[in-house]
Amino acid sequence: MRAWVAFLDTSNLLLQRINQQLREDGGLTQPQYELLTRLAEAPDQRMRMAELALALVTSRSGLTYQVSQLEKAGLVRREACASDDRGILAVLTADGQQALLKAAPGHLRVVRENLIDQLDRDQLVTLADTLGRARAHLRSTGNG
Template identity: 55%
Template sequence: MAEPRWLDDREMRAWNGFLAASALVNRRLDQQLKDDAGLSHPQYEILVRLAAAPGRELRMTELANGLINSKSGLTYQVTQMEKAGLVRRRSCPSDVRGVFAVLTDAGSAKLEEAAPGHVATVREILVDVLTPGQLDALADGLGEVGRRLRGEGA
């Protein structure tokens, strides 16, 4: 692989823009959530997923696959959140190994408390900055990117 096709100008701008926005948006989001509700971004994501799940509970593996982080990272976060009373662990009846993470009422309340500020921030830093066309391009293009990265492992 001596000389690959380097990125041309358009590709470079897109790549750099993506990289920078990715880092900056994530940092800002973390900051806002922590200040506003005392949640880390991963924790917020967990709350959202659980709230949307049937029975407000999900298997650990499903949560981990959702996106978040590695399995061990999830174990850590759920432990933290359990200490804070936001979730509860429940072992799976049909599979002794399995563990459900269950959203508690306190967790649900915390989410409702944090959501408005979070959404406002998301609008402010990203959604309201983009044109409808750009939103569609993000959804389609990055959706496909995500799908591929999920699909094939390595």
């Protein structure tokens, strides 16, 4: 129970600080920042909406909402998938790249100051291994 409560508290507190920083530096939410980051790392900075929903561990309707908000802001656009008439791609725009560049330094600072720098190298390796194992289990046994 101690580990579970510590995990919940740490996750919630860190996300709260990340959201505050992202709002202040880029007018983004954490889910929007993660969405932009996934697109920035994707080949040609585009992903099928269904694949993006899986990567972000969100529902398709939740993703559609976030993409719509980012599209209104000019940070993402949608386009038809050339290889599949039913497929829709989310594409990072030049303004989306700029929004990431603006928000990224503060995001990295908040994560580093509040998590990474609080642990020594062995603790970081253990944390990464432990959470990686839990993530792999959850992805292999569920929808994510």
